[in-house]
Amino acid sequence: MMTLKVNGQDHQIDADPDTPLLYVLRDDLKLNAAKFGCGLGQCGACTVIVDGKAVFSCVTPLVLLEGKQVTTLEGLGSVAAPAPIQRAFMEEQAAQCGYCIAGMMMRAQALLQRNSKPTDDEVRAELAPHLCRCGTHMRILRAVHRAARLMDTAELTPERKGSAQ
Structure with missing residues (x-):
């Protein structure tokens, strides 16, 4: 069990530490803006921001995210108030x-x-x-x-x- 901070909120995640962030975002947190494209960090469809830096979430394991802030497109704005x-x-x-x-x-x-x-x-x-x-x-x-x-x-x-x- 680890705590993952996504879009300003803490989430308790029960997943293997080697699980790619993309799978947790989409499957566990139901944040679907980041897309699965290649699964190899070569297309950019899965890009999120981690501590201010753009990263490919499909190749970023959870173990590297302890204590870091993850921001997805959903965390920037909404339909009613877009960023x-x-x-x-x-x-x-x-x-x-x-x-x-x-x-x-x-x-x-x-x-x-x-x-x-x-x-x-x-x-x-x-x-x-x-x-x-x-x-x-x-x-x-x-x-x-x-x-x-x-x-x-x-x-x-x-x-x-x-x-x-």
Whole structure:
């Protein structure tokens, strides 16, 4: 039995320590944004954020997550109140089939948390591990830049200033 902190909540998980995080997220916690794609950490569909870093959940065993914070797409926002990255991807219509997009949003979110104004080349390099055949790559690029602007604007709102004090 181990405690896994996902989206700010502690969960008691009874699983083999070598179990990939993806299986626990989907099967035990019913968080289905991260997708099973290749199972080898080569496609990016399963990407989540662990302590601020984008990781492939299909190859990350539970044993490495004790005491760490896991964030999934569900932990960023909701349909009623989407996070800036989610809102930007919707506004730019960056998803086509949608299978890879949650992983891309998570990797983009991790990038924007450490670099609030990435260049096109930095965004492309960050998203390079993701396989996507939909053809919305320019929309995805625009969505990441839009999210950066939305995040910058959100930091300046009076509500944010009040909650930071």
